[in-house]
Amino acid sequence: NAGVTQTPKFRILKIGQSMTLQCAQDMNHNYMYWYRQDPGMGLKLIYYSVGAGITDKGEVPNGYNVSRSTTEDFPLRLELAAPSQTSVYFCASSYPSGTSYYEQYFGPGTRLTVT
Amino acid sequence: AQSVTQPDIHITVSEGASLELRCNYSYGATPYLFWYVQSPGQGLQLLLKYFSGDTLVQGIKGFEAEFKRSQSSFNLRKPSVHWSDAAEYFCAVGALVYSGGGADGLTFGKGTHLIIQP
Numbered sequence: 001n002a003g004v005t006q007t008p009k010f011r012i013l014k015i016g017q018s019m020t021l022q023c024a025q026d027m028n029h030n031y032m033y034w035y036r037q038d039p040g041m042g043l044k045l046i047y048y049s050v051g052a053g054i055t056d057k058g059e060v061p062n063g064y065n066v067s068r069s070t071t072e073d074f075p076l077r078l079e080l081a082a083p084s085q086t087s088v089y090f091c092a093s094s095y096p097s098g099t100s101y102y103e104q105y106f107g108p109g110t111r112l113t114v115t
Numbered sequence: 116a117q118s119v120t121q122p123d124i125h126i127t128v129s130e131g132a133s134l135e136l137r138c139n140y141s142y143g144a145t146p147y148l149f150w151y152v153q154s155p156g157q158g159l160q161l162l163l164k165y166f167s168g169d170t171l172v173q174g175i176k177g178f179e180a181e182f183k184r185s186q187s188s189f190n191l192r193k194p195s196v197h198w199s200d201a202a203e204y205f206c207a208v209g210a211l212v213y214s215g216g217g218a219d220g221l222t223f224g225k226g227t228h229l230i231i232q233p
Contacts, residue, residue: 004158033220035221040124040225040226041225042119042205042223042224042225042226043159043205043207043221043223044223045220045221045222048220058220059220090158090159103161103164104161104221105161106151106158106159106160107158108157108158109157109158
């Protein structure tokens with residue numbers, strides 16, 4: 001299994017440009033998540049999905065959109081890039097484990113710079 | 116809303132010495148607690164987790180953590196650190212955000228940067 005994969009690894013955007021960060025998992029996990037990591041700030045949840053066709057906002061959703069058409073893929077869309085979106089983005093997925101909390105597995109991250 | 120505090124931004128430890136990283140949480144119900152490690156330029160790797168039961172949990176790479184409900188703490192320990200332990204360590208609490216079942220969405224602390232001196 002490749003686990004959680006993210007593309008691209010790095011990207012530089014100009015203000016106002018758009019892009020899609022790709023995330024895929026091959027573990028048949030129902031839940032998927034997008035986090036952003038800013039220096040010295042830990043990770044914050046942007047959006048999450050509990051299955052194909054079902055998404056919801058996390059703590060910091062403004063400026064982003066998501067879709068979930070398949071179990072495997074969970075792309076994150078930036079429509080009008082702003083410098084405040086310069087960050088490292090992590091995708092994660094989780095599965096039912098018999099407990100009431102689902103353990104999350106993280107991808108390697110995408111480092112995005114908006115100038 | 117839940118929160119996680121890691122009081123130490125940086126910690127420097129000599130190789131072979133013991134280590135304790137502090138984590139305090141705020142959560143209204145029984146917490147699900149985690150420690151993750153992030154090496155430079157890498158994603159997050161789960162070290163250990165606490166769901167219920169024994170308050171002392173063992174993880175990978177020789178780490179352990181103790182859940183203390185009375186102190187709202189979940190401190191990470193290792194008896195003897197290795198140079199390869201130098202990394203960023205994050206404590207996190209899991210929160211139920213989806214009413215359909217299952218907890219999801221981790222709230223992270225700001226991290227503790229561990230430096231190992233030779």
